[in-house]
Amino acid sequence: MLKYILLFYSTVVFCQNTTVLYELKKKCNDISIGAVVDKKYYKGYTTLVENKGEYPLQGKLNLKVNSNFPLPYSFICGNSDQSFKPSALFTVSKEKLRFKLDSIEMFMPVLPLKDKSSVLLDDQYKFNASFSKLLNIFYNKEEDNLKLESLLVEYSKENCDSYMLFWTLVQHFQFRGFREAYFQSFKNLSPKIRNSEYGKMFYNDLINSLSLSEKSKFPDLQFQNKAILSSLGKSYTLVEFWFSHCKPCLEEIPVYKKIYSKYKNKGFEMFSISTDRSQDIKKWKEVIREEKMDWSQLLDENGIESKKYSINTFPTTFILDSNGYIIKKNVSSKELEKFLEKNLK
Numbered sequence: 118m119l120k121y122i123l124l125f126y127s128t129v130v131f132c133q134n135t136t137v138l139y140e141l142k143k144k145c146n147d148i149s150i151g152a153v154v155d156k157k158y159y160k161g162y163t164t165l166v167e168n169k170g171e172y173p174l175q176g177k178l179n180l181k182v183n184s185n186f187p188l189p190y191s192f193i194c195g196n197s198d199q200s201f202k203p204s205a206l207f208t209v210s211k212e213k214l215r216f217k218l219d220s221i222e223m224f225m226p227v228l229p230l231k232d233k234s235s236v237l238l239d240d241q242y243k244f245n246a247s248f249s250k251l252l253n254i255f256y257n258k259e260e261d262n263l264k265l266e267s268l269l270v271e272y273s274k275e276n277c278d279s280y281m282l283f284w285t286l287v288q289h290f291q292f293r294g295f296r297e298a299y300f301q302s303f304k305n306l307s308p309k310i311r312n313s314e315y316g317k318m319f320y321n322d323l324i325n326s327l328s329l330s331e332k333s334k335f336p337d338l339q340f341q342n343k344a345i346l347s348s349l350g351k352s353y354t355l356v357e358f359w360f361s362h363c364k365p366c367l368e369e370i371p372v373y374k375k376i377y378s379k380y381k382n383k384g385f386e387m388f389s390i391s392t393d394r395s396q397d398i399k400k401w402k403e404v405i406r407e408e409k410m411d412w413s414q415l416l417d418e419n420g421i422e423s424k425k426y427s428i429n430t431f432p433t434t435f436i437l438d439s440n441g442y443i444i445k446k447n448v449s450s451k452e453l454e455k456f457l458e459k460n461l462k
Contacts, residue, residue: 266298273305352384392420
């Protein structure tokens with residue numbers, strides 16, 4: 118599923134502003150450094166891959182950092198089967214960093230060799246020591262997420278200048294959507310961070326996403342001259358954001374077909390909104406035709422509207438009531454079926 122989560126971007130830039138030295142003992146097909154939040158937060162960077170196939174891997178990765186504000190990155194271990202494992206995020210400014218890694222595991226905290234004169238590195242050590250394995254946004258259970266949220270708020274009260282905290286809020290928000298804990302933690306950060314260009318971008322995303330939180334009214338989106346809210350009328354409506362090359366999305370289609378067939382005459386409707394790129398529209402139409410998806414199919418070409426509401430992971434789903442209010446967010450097809458069984462007799 119990881120390769121379908123749109124959090125990693127690559128841009129080749131031939132400029133050396135900072136150097137990351139590393140030594141990795143665990144086998145990887147290749148090693149690189151990648152971005153971990155939306156590309157709008159980066160003004161240009163490189164993910165230069167080096168030393169394929171030799172162990173221990175040693176070398177340097179050159180990053181272009183166009184801002185004095187530290188930016189978040191992750192080590193990415195590429196495997197021979199084209200899968201990959203990202204480390205936890207770390208922050209990079211214009212100072213040289215040195216890492217010695219025993220392995221790269223999913224969101225394992227990565228610590229540079231300590232430099233007592235570096236406030237940035239002190240922030241990384243303190244933050245990782247406080248949160249340990251709770252930073253795994255892909256596989257945390259809900260109780261782990263709730264524990265993490267509580268800790269983030271408490272940590273923000275005593276560590277208002279933490280760049281690690283700020284970027285963790287951005288990353289988790291982009292994956293999980295709006296949470297009150299993210300908003301409270303952000304408000305506790307120092308004006309230096311909140312009023313930066315990055316802080317302002319994140320604040321705008323938080324505010325825009327409020328319209329997609331549970332109990333809020335779904336935004337009045339319109340695609341191909343069809344408005345979602347004015348098309349409601351049945352007891353419950355599922356709105357799904359997806360795209361044609363999204364494997365988890367495609368895996369849900371057979372179940373959705375059964376659910377729609379069973380409940381469409383009992384007060385249930387569906388809208389699938391594709392965020393496919395312009396060059397993939399033909400593929401989108403093929404999937405609809407081949408899978409015989411006979412509910413409403415809409416296109417948000419290149420995800421322009423979806424991005425405004427920080428919909429970055431797929432599929433993203435919403436159950437709406439007949440008035441357009443969000444009852445549940447990010448339900449699986451199995452959860453949807455249980456919900457309809459209970460509420461549509």
